[in-house]
Amino acid sequence: MIGITSYGAYIPLWRVNLSEIGRARGEKAVSNFDEDSVTMAVAAAMDCLKDRDRSKVGSLYFATTTSPYVEKQAATIVAVAADLPREIFTADVTDSTKAGTTAIRMAYDAVKAGSAKEALVVASDKRLTSPRSDFEMNSGDGAAALLIGDTDIIASIEGSFSVTAEINDFWRVPGDSFLRAGEDRFALGEGYIKATRDAVSGLMKNHNLSLQDFSRVAIYAPDSRRHAELVRGLGFDEKKQVQDPLFGKVGCTWTAHSLMLLIAALEEAKPGDKILLAGYGNGGDAFYLQVTERIKDVKNRRGVKKHLESKRMVDYATYLRWRDLLPEVPSAVRPVKIPSTTALWREQREVLSFHGCRCMNCKNIQYPIQRVCTFCHAKDKYEEVQLSEKMATIFTYSMDYIAGTKDVPMVVTIVDFEGGGRTMLQMTDRIIEEIKVGMPLELSFRELSSVGGIHNYFWKTIPVRV
Amino acid sequence: MEGIKDRVAIVGMGCTKFGELWDKSPDDLMIDACWEAFEDAGVDPKDIQAAWVGSTMSGRRGTMLARPLKLEYIPITRVENACATATDAFRNACYAVAAGIYDVVLACGVEKLKDTGFTGLPGNLEIITSEVTPPSPPPMQFAMAATRYFHHYGLSYEQGKRILAKIAVKNHHNGTLNPKAHFRREITEEQAINAPMIAWPLGLFDCCGVSDGSAAAIITRPDIAKNFKQDYILVKGLGIACGAQQAVLQNTYDYVHFQENVAAGELAYKEAGIKTPREEIDIAVVHDCFTITEMIIYEDLQWSPKGRAPEDVESGFFSLEGGLPVNTDGGLKCFGHPIGASGLRMIYEVYKQLQGKAGPRQVKNVRTGLTHNLGGSPGWFTSAVAIFGRRD
Numbered sequence: 001m002i003g004i005t006s007y008g009a010y011i012p013l014w015r016v017n018l019s020e021i022g023r024a025r026g027e028k029a030v031s032n033f034d035e036d037s038v039t040m041a042v043a044a045a046m047d048c049l050k051d052r053d054r055s056k057v058g059s060l061y062f063a064t065t066t067s068p069y070v071e072k073q074a075a076t077i078v079a080v081a082a083d084l085p086r087e088i089f090t091a092d093v094t095d096s097t098k099a100g101t102t103a104i105r106m107a108y109d110a111v112k113a114g115s116a117k118e119a120l121v122v123a124s125d126k127r128l129t130s131p132r133s134d135f136e137m138n139s140g141d142g143a144a145a146l147l148i149g150d151t152d153i154i155a156s157i158e159g160s161f162s163v164t165a166e167i168n169d170f171w172r173v174p175g176d177s178f179l180r181a182g183e184d185r186f187a188l189g190e191g192y193i194k195a196t197r198d199a200v201s202g203l204m205k206n207h208n209l210s211l212q213d214f215s216r217v218a219i220y221a222p223d224s225r226r227h228a229e230l231v232r233g234l235g236f237d238e239k240k241q242v243q244d245p246l247f248g249k250v251g252c253t254w255t256a257h258s259l260m261l262l263i264a265a266l267e268e269a270k271p272g273d274k275i276l277l278a279g280y281g282n283g284g285d286a287f288y289l290q291v292t293e294r295i296k297d298v299k300n301r302r303g304v305k306k307h308l309e310s311k312r313m314v315d316y317a318t319y320l321r322w323r324d325l326l327p328e329v330p331s332a333v334r335p336v337k338i339p340s341t342t343a344l345w346r347e348q349r350e351v352l353s354f355h356g357c358r359c360m361n362c363k364n365i366q367y368p369i370q371r372v373c374t375f376c377h378a379k380d381k382y383e384e385v386q387l388s389e390k391m392a393t394i395f396t397y398s399m400d401y402i403a404g405t406k407d408v409p410m411v412v413t414i415v416d417f418e419g420g421g422r423t424m425l426q427m428t429d430r431i432i433e434e435i436k437v438g439m440p441l442e443l444s445f446r447e448l449s450s451v452g453g454i455h456n457y458f459w460k461t462i463p464v465r466v
Numbered sequence: 467m468e469g470i471k472d473r474v475a476i477v478g479m480g481c482t483k484f485g486e487l488w489d490k491s492p493d494d495l496m497i498d499a500c501w502e503a504f505e506d507a508g509v510d511p512k513d514i515q516a517a518w519v520g521s522t523m524s525g526r527r528g529t530m531l532a533r534p535l536k537l538e539y540i541p542i543t544r545v546e547n548a549c550a551t552a553t554d555a556f557r558n559a560c561y562a563v564a565a566g567i568y569d570v571v572l573a574c575g576v577e578k579l580k581d582t583g584f585t586g587l588p589g590n591l592e593i594i595t596s597e598v599t600p601p602s603p604p605p606m607q608f609a610m611a612a613t614r615y616f617h618h619y620g621l622s623y624e625q626g627k628r629i630l631a632k633i634a635v636k637n638h639h640n641g642t643l644n645p646k647a648h649f650r651r652e653i654t655e656e657q658a659i660n661a662p663m664i665a666w667p668l669g670l671f672d673c674c675g676v677s678d679g680s681a682a683a684i685i686t687r688p689d690i691a692k693n694f695k696q697d698y699i700l701v702k703g704l705g706i707a708c709g710a711q712q713a714v715l716q717n718t719y720d721y722v723h724f725q726e727n728v729a730a731g732e733l734a735y736k737e738a739g740i741k742t743p744r745e746e747i748d749i750a751v752v753h754d755c756f757t758i759t760e761m762i763i764y765e766d767l768q769w770s771p772k773g774r775a776p777e778d779v780e781s782g783f784f785s786l787e788g789g790l791p792v793n794t795d796g797g798l799k800c801f802g803h804p805i806g807a808s809g810l811r812m813i814y815e816v817y818k819q820l821q822g823k824a825g826p827r828q829v830k831n832v833r834t835g836l837t838h839n840l841g842g843s844p845g846w847f848t849s850a851v852a853i854f855g856r857r858d
């Protein structure tokens with residue numbers, strides 16, 4: 001039996017009220033200016049890997065249509081930041097919104113073939129949408145992670161069915177900031193509706209399933225109207241069976257969307273429940289899953305539910321600034337320096353994995369790694385410790401109003417880690433009035449800068465999300 | 467271990483006006499400061515046997531001083547030690563004289579910050595790193611000490627801001643009495659408290675300015691000094707201490723004192739034979755890059771008990787008429803901080819005060835004066851303390 005052994009998700013803290021975009025109710029989830037598909041993927045992966053033995057993970061598939069690099073693997077950044085072992089297979093699965101479900105299929109096949117004990121699928125998207133467009137209204141940011149394995153399964157993958165669809169419904173060519181789309185009745189009708197319907201129908205036919213077999217139906221959709229059209233057309237009971245597609249709450253999170261809906265379904269599932277999962281993007285992938293007794297053992301996950309509850313509103317103009325969609329006066333602040341790629345490579349265990357050290361002589365934890373202990377001065381007697389999952393508290397902080405960052409003021413914190421260690425980190429996702437000495441914080445992987453073609457990632461502090 | 471006490475003398479000093487000197491190059495500044503020093507000492511530039519020049523970003527190598535001054539084929543060393551750069555250039559010059567290697571040497575500090583085209587300090591332009599350390603401009607670094615000081619000693623934001631404002635008001639007042647200062651305007655506590663925020667909780671008037679300037683000193687042995695002038699000044703103690711980033715690595719560090727200051731102060735006091743600094747120091751010019759820094763220095767250099775500096779600020783103990791006037795020349799607050807020059811600018815003020823030549827800001831009966839610099843950020847400062855006295 002092969003199936004899901006753990007799940008995790010990430011929805012950014014921030015929400016934009018849809019009434020600021022057009023005639024609509026509800027809100028959409030938007031990532032901060034320092035988040036992208038990679039940082040959100042790391043957050044979802046960390047949620048999924050909590051209390052798991054990372055050494056069992058043999059493959060990582062990073063599914064996205066919005067990789068920060070056109071050429072250079074992004075899965076490697078996710079792998080190192082999520083502190084996965086070096087001896088793993090990594091791949092980016094890209095270029096269509098179906099990449100999330102495609103990655104599930106690839107992970108399933110890898111585990112089935114025995115090339116990985118466990119395979120981690122992380123799907124994440126941060127899509128740039130043109131202001132006040134329908135895409136902007138319907139699009140949201142988020143990430144989902146699923147661990148696929150063959151032991152301690154919480155939901156078995158009982159079968160899958162895929163169709164391919166060669167069609168220019170949505171596409172981008174190199175250099176495009178925004179999605180191109182065909183005439184929507186054609187693009188959505190012959191693309192999304194047809195391929196997804198055919199995948200679901202094929203799956204049900206192959207496995208002799210009837211509509212009533214499914215307690216939950218988690219289906220990708222580019223907008224709520226097409227979602228309703230599809231599930232109604234297939235004959236599912238919208239109230240009883242269909243998983244809320246999160247429009248008005250998050251929006252379509254593209255490659256991550258159907259995975260997030262699956263996770264939301266798993267959060268409410270009972271042993272024996274059958275779940276339908278379907279993704280679309282130049283073809284449809286459909287899966288049939290069955291929940292096991294072990295679903296009760298999944299604890300300590302933020303998943304979709306807790307992330308949905310943890311939110312703050314951001315005004316539309318600020319959101320547009322975050323996306324660089326408002327022209328700005330060239331600032332009188334010095335440009336950010338290009339990081340040294342050799343230094344970044346050399347320091348990746350500290351910078352990306354956020355490893356500090358524990359002195360084997362005096363046991364004190366330090367960050368970054370100190371070859372000579374700051375306390376007892378022992379030389380080269382340390383072991384690495386992962387600090388990215390530690391809780392921290394503000395020892396002191398300041399808020400710089402002239403440093404010229406996108407989030408004025410720039411808040412920098414000196415934090416003390418639970419269990420020892422202190423360091424200085426920028427703070428993000430913060431509400432100025434709530435910051436105080438002693439405030440509990442956690443770490444979040446963020447993009448510090450992007451200059452010279454280098455996306456420079458590091459950890460920042462954030463108020464505890466849940 | 468023999469200290470520096472009474473082994474070297476200053477026989478001449480020079481200091482440019484500090485400010486936004488758009489029409490002056492670093493070369494102009496060095497020439498102006500050094501020629502004032504040469505003339506003050508009555509020394510011919512040809513008689514300078516060795517020189518030390520301090521600058522953090524306005525030039526490199528000893529040649530940066532040789533070329534404008536036309537010092538020909540003598541040993542010159544460029545010194546960099548953050549905000550203590552000039553004091554360290556001076557210190558190295560003193561040691562060379564004390565060691566008997568040279569008789570007459572020059573120490574010069576210079577910085578030209580206003581050519582960068584940006585406000586604030588440029589940071590480490592040349593150092594190549596992974597650039598993941600949070601951007602940490604000085605106001606932000608010292609603001610973290612203010613946040614912690616308020617928290618640690620239970621001061622409300624309003625109480626803390628008012629104490630810091632008093633320090634700014636004092637230094638601005640002193641600056642009005644000094645023609646070489648950049649800012650020469652009285653300010654009020656209300657102005658300081660309500661000024662725009664720079665790095666919370668530090669506002670505009672809690673921060674020193676950014677300026678251009680240069681200062682220089684001629685150093686010789688006391689037995690030769692009287693050939694130059696009768697009112698030469700003696701070096702009594704020199705202490706420098708560097709931190710190893712303890713404040714940000716060790717979660718036991720309190721952030722309300724800077725151990726580098728304490729250590730540099732102890733080194734200098736020991737050399738100078740000073741046991742009760744609060745009583746024995748007559749005036750001091752310290753590194754008030756931010757008002758909170760000056761307050762912490764009061765405690766670190768043993769003038770106020772820990773946590774009690776606010777009481778001394780309230781009572782006016784550090785004002786021009788107080789028990790220990792601090793920053794009699796207006797401090798960094800009024801001079802701005804051309805990094806490589808500030809240490810020698812401070813020594814210039816103590817030199818003038820000890821000679822009784824400080825004009826309207828002259829403090830009565832100054833026998834012992836102290837300068838102090840602090841460069842870097844909490845946990846890895848370079849701190850420098852220098853003590854000077856009159857000849858007996």
